[in-house]
Amino acid sequence: MNILFRNTHERSFGTFPLKGDVLRDAMTAAIETGYRAFDTAQMYGNEADVGAVLAGCGVARGDLCITTKVGVNNITAATFMPSVERSLADLKTDQVDILLLHWPTPGGDIRQSLELLQAARDKRLARHIGLSNHTAAFMRQARQIIEGPIVVNQVEFHPLLNQDRLLAAAAETGIALSSYCSVARGEVFKYPVFAEIGAGYGKTAAQIVLRWILQKGLPITTMSTRAQNIRANFDVMDFTLSSIDMARIEALTTTGFRVVDAAKVPYVPDFD
């Protein structure tokens, strides 16, 4: 596991599509539970709400890990840096912990967006930089273009999708993966195997799914509006799935279910 994601940072609280009071209540429950890593994006339209909660939550800034993402509408030389400065102002911080490119540049010419990302780190607007939704080929290109660490590629990762090509690219490039849509927005609950396995550990189906992802070596990002689920998603560090149960779950990756595809997001790349 990437050292950046040790301890509480390997369980990040996602904020899409939350805003306003719902966001405040969910984040408050998350902070009380122990989450210290939070994930937002320019495109979520909630950075100011996230910033307000974090500024007033009583947790020292140094104990928080804030990730945001530059949207595809802000990746030109003219728009990139002003957009990051707006994000920082909204998040009420001088520097985010992790700044990601939300999507590869539509059309596939990713060089300029990567150079701008690196420049944002050089200007200390971000402590670390990384990618999201980048394919294995883009990960390899990014490794060639960017100097210094690329700490993560945040991608859709759950037991209903085989991401072996991305895992191989992660091992090759040193760019760690982290998961989003970790419970496939509820699709995993259609498969009884998770609850069956959970019965043996005294854990819920969701906790089994999340533990599988962690044991695959990825930090997890989860989102829930319910305190009970928020707590359950955090409470996944006190058991270990056996290799037999890991393999039973792995068998489901041939399902090939994707939450985020071209029907939802018009500029998705040709995923691996």
Ligand SMILES: NC(=O)c1ccc[n+]([C@@H]2O[C@H](COP(=O)([O-])OP(=O)(O)OC[C@H]3O[C@@H](n4cnc5c(N)ncnc54)[C@H](OP(=O)(O)O)[C@@H]3O)[C@@H](O)[C@H]2O)c1
């Ligand atoms: N980089 C990207 O392009 C990208 C794309 C998508 C998401 N993300 C990030 O990843 C975060 C998580 O992804 P996601 O929210 O899209 O998908 P997700 O975590 O797979 O699914 C969230 C849904 O699952 C339910 N849920 C969560 N925990 C549960 C539990 N323990 N038991 C039962 N149901 C549970 C929640 O409902 P309840 O509220 O009812 O619990 C919510 O509707 C987002 O918030 C966002 O920060 C990033």
